[in-house]
Amino acid sequence: MTTYIAVDIGGTRMRAASYSADSLTPLKIDRIKTRKVGSPPEERLIKLLGRIWPEADPVAAIGMTAPGPLDPTTGILVKAPNIPEWIDFPLADYVNQHFHVPVLLGNDANLAALGEWKFGAGRGHHHLLYLTISTGIGSGVIVNDSLLVGAHGYAAELGHITVLPDGPICNCGQRGHLEAIASGTAIANWVKTEIARGIPSSLTVIEELSAQTIAEAAQQGDQLAQEAFQRAGTYLGQAIADFLTVFNPTIVVLGGGVSLSYDLFSESLQSAMRQHAFDENYLDDLTITLAELGDDAGLMGALALARDGHC
Amino acid sequence: MTTYIAVDIGGTRMRAASYSADSLTPLKIDRIKTRKVGSPPEERLIKLLGRIWPEADPVAAIGMTAPGPLDPTTGILVKAPNIPEWIDFPLADYVNQHFHVPVLLGNDANLAALGEWKFGAGRGHHHLLYLTISTGIGSGVIVNDSLLVGAHGYAAELGHITVLPDGPICNCGQRGHLEAIASGTAIANWVKTEIARGIPSSLTVIEELSAQTIAEAAQQGDQLAQEAFQRAGTYLGQAIADFLTVFNPTIVVLGGGVSLSYDLFSESLQSAMRQHAFDENYLDDLTITLAELGDDAGLMGALALARDGHC
Numbered sequence: 001m002t003t004y005i006a007v008d009i010g011g012t013r014m015r016a017a018s019y020s021a022d023s024l025t026p027l028k029i030d031r032i033k034t035r036k037v038g039s040p041p042e043e044r045l046i047k048l049l050g051r052i053w054p055e056a057d058p059v060a061a062i063g064m065t066a067p068g069p070l071d072p073t074t075g076i077l078v079k080a081p082n083i084p085e086w087i088d089f090p091l092a093d094y095v096n097q098h099f100h101v102p103v104l105l106g107n108d109a110n111l112a113a114l115g116e117w118k119f120g121a122g123r124g125h126h127h128l129l130y131l132t133i134s135t136g137i138g139s140g141v142i143v144n145d146s147l148l149v150g151a152h153g154y155a156a157e158l159g160h161i162t163v164l165p166d167g168p169i170c171n172c173g174q175r176g177h178l179e180a181i182a183s184g185t186a187i188a189n190w191v192k193t194e195i196a197r198g199i200p201s202s203l204t205v206i207e208e209l210s211a212q213t214i215a216e217a218a219q220q221g222d223q224l225a226q227e228a229f230q231r232a233g234t235y236l237g238q239a240i241a242d243f244l245t246v247f248n249p250t251i252v253v254l255g256g257g258v259s260l261s262y263d264l265f266s267e268s269l270q271s272a273m274r275q276h277a278f279d280e281n282y283l284d285d286l287t288i289t290l291a292e293l294g295d296d297a298g299l300m301g302a303l304a305l306a307r308d309g310h311c
Numbered sequence: 312m313t314t315y316i317a318v319d320i321g322g323t324r325m326r327a328a329s330y331s332a333d334s335l336t337p338l339k340i341d342r343i344k345t346r347k348v349g350s351p352p353e354e355r356l357i358k359l360l361g362r363i364w365p366e367a368d369p370v371a372a373i374g375m376t377a378p379g380p381l382d383p384t385t386g387i388l389v390k391a392p393n394i395p396e397w398i399d400f401p402l403a404d405y406v407n408q409h410f411h412v413p414v415l416l417g418n419d420a421n422l423a424a425l426g427e428w429k430f431g432a433g434r435g436h437h438h439l440l441y442l443t444i445s446t447g448i449g450s451g452v453i454v455n456d457s458l459l460v461g462a463h464g465y466a467a468e469l470g471h472i473t474v475l476p477d478g479p480i481c482n483c484g485q486r487g488h489l490e491a492i493a494s495g496t497a498i499a500n501w502v503k504t505e506i507a508r509g510i511p512s513s514l515t516v517i518e519e520l521s522a523q524t525i526a527e528a529a530q531q532g533d534q535l536a537q538e539a540f541q542r543a544g545t546y547l548g549q550a551i552a553d554f555l556t557v558f559n560p561t562i563v564v565l566g567g568g569v570s571l572s573y574d575l576f577s578e579s580l581q582s583a584m585r586q587h588a589f590d591e592n593y594l595d596d597l598t599i600t601l602a603e604l605g606d607d608a609g610l611m612g613a614l615a616l617a618r619d620g621h622c
C-alpha cells in the first residue's frame with residue numbers, strides 16, 4: 001500500500017504522520033520538540049520521520065509545512081521565526097537525501113488554507129480566502145483550484161497589507177499592517193493603551209493581557225474588552241472588502257485562536273465588509289465561515305501537498 | 312487556414328480584426344462607432360464583425376474585450392460604463408447565435424494585461440501585475456501563467472483598493488481608493504484643489520486641467536505640476552508594495568495615458584515601493600516597466616483569449 005507522509009514544523013514542536021492514499025486517519029503519528037541543546041532541528045526532524053516511517057509500505061511523497069518565508073519551488077526555507085538554526089536552509093533537499101522520496105515544502109498559513117480547502121470548511125469551492133488570526137495574521141488563497149504562491153512562494157501575506165497608513169508599527173517594522181491592528185497581539189496592545197489612558201475595565205487587574213483573557217472579559221460584559229474585538233472586526237471587515245476586490249472568492253475561512261471568539265466581532269466585521277465592498281456583486285454568493293480543522297489544518301495541507309505533488 | 316477574431320469594445324468605438332493562427336498582423340481590421348441613434352450597439356457589433364469576417368477561411372473563435380464588470384464564465388456583461396443599452400447583456404451568446412463559433416469575453420483591463428503578457432512587455436514572465444493609469448486605474452494579474460478572474464470575473468480590480476481610508480471619494484462612491492488618489496482624474500483634481508488654495512502655478516491660466524496639460528507644465532518646470540505627479544507616484548508605489556505582498560510577481564507593467572509621463576513619477580513610485588515593501592525578497596528580481604502595446608493591448612488580449620480558448 002502506497003503511503004504519504006505529512007509534517008507540520010512549528011517553532012516549538014514538529015509533528016509527522018503517515019497516511020494511506022485515501023484516508024485522513026493517520027497510520028502512525030508522532031511529535032517531537034523542534035529545538036534541544038546539542039541536537040540540530042534538522043536531525044530531530046529525521047529522527048521524528050524515522051519513528052512514523054512505514055515498516056514495509058513504500059512512501060510516495062513527503063509534504064512539509066514550516067513557518068516563515070520559504071520558496072516552494074526550490075524547497076529552501078529562507079528563515080523560520082523561532083528556529084534560528086535555519087537560515088536559507090535547503091530543507092526539502094536535506095530530507096530527500098535521507099529518504100530518497102519527493103519532498104514538497106509549503107508555508108504554514110498557505111498549507112493551512114490548502115488543508116481547509118481540501119478537507120475542511122472550504123471543500124467544493126474554487127476560489128477561497130483563508131485568514132488565520134492569532135498572535136499574528138497569516139493567510140492563504142486558493143485561486144481557481146490552485147494555491148497562490150507567486151514567483152518565489154512569498155505571495156498571499158495578507159496580514160502585511162497596509163490598512164491604516166498612520167497606524168501602529170507591525171512586527172515586521174512597517175506601519176499600519178492588518179496584523180498590527182487586528183491580530184491577537186494588536187487587540188491586547190490596544191486594550192493596554194486604553195487602560196493606560198484611564199479607560200475603566202475589569203481587565204485593569206489582569207497582569208498578562210492576551211486576546212484570550214480579553215475575550216473572557218468581553219463574554220462577561222466588559223465594555224472595553226468588547227470594543228477591542230469590535231474594533232479588530234471593523235478593520236478585518238475593511239481589509240476583507242479589499243481582498244474580495246482582489247480575488248472575488250466565494251468563501252472566506254477564518255481560523256486561528258482569535259477566530260474562536262468570532263461572536264465578539266462577527267457583526268462589526270460583516271458590517272464593515274459590506275460598507276467597504278467595491279460592489280454588491282462581490283457579496284452575492286459569499287460565505288464567511290470558521291475553519292474546521294483547528295491545529296490540524298497545516299498537517300492536512302501538508303498531506304494534500306504530498307498527495308497532489310505540487311502546491 | 313483557420314482564423315481567429317479579436318474585438319475591442321469601448322464606450323466610443325469598437326474595433327475588430329481577424330488573424331491567422333500564428334501572426335499578429337491582422338488579415339482584416341476595421342472600426343465602428345459604438346453608439347448611434349436608431350442602431351443598437353449589439354447590431355453595430357454584428358455589422359462590424361461582418362466587415363472583417365474571412366470570405367472563405369473558417370473562424371475558430373472570437374475573443375472580445377469590453378469595459379465594466381462582466382462574467383467571463385457566462386459571457387454576460389453586467390454593465391458597461393458608457394454603453395447604457397447593455398445591462399446584464401448576454402454578449403457572448405448574442406454573438407455566438409449570429410456566427411455559430413465559440414465566443415469568449417474578458418474585462419478590458421484584464422485582457423490588456425493578457426495582451427501585454429503574451430505579446431508585449433511581460434513576455435516570458437509567469438507572475439505579472441499590470442496597471443493601466445488613465446482617467447481611472449484598471450488592472451490585470453497573471454498568476455502562474457493564468458489570468459486572475461475570480462469566481463465571477465470580478466477579481467483584480469486593483470484601482471479600487473483602499474490606500475488612504477480618509478482620502479478623497481472615488482468614482483465608485485467609496486473613499487480613498489487608489490483610483491481616487493493616483494489616476495489622471497485624481498491628479499487633475501488635486502492640482503485644482505491646490506490652485507484653489509492659492510498655490511502658485513503656471514496652470515492657473517489653463518481652463519481645462521487634465522493629467523496631460525499638467526504633465527506638459529511639469530516638463531516645463533512647474534513645481535505644483537511636478538509635485539502632483541510625484542504625489543501620485545508615492546501612492547502608486549505604496550499600493551504596488553502591497554500588491555507585491557499579495558502576488559509576488561516578477562514584473563509590474565504600467566500602461567495608460569498617465570504612464571507616458573513615467574519620468575515625472577518613477578522616482579517617487581520606486582522610492583515608496585521600496586520603503587513600504589514587506590521584505591526585500593519581493594524586490595530581488597522585480598522589473599518595473601512600461602507597457603509596449605499601447606491602445607492595442609486589449610485587442611491583443613482578445614486575440615490571446617480567442618487562440619487559447621479560455622482566460
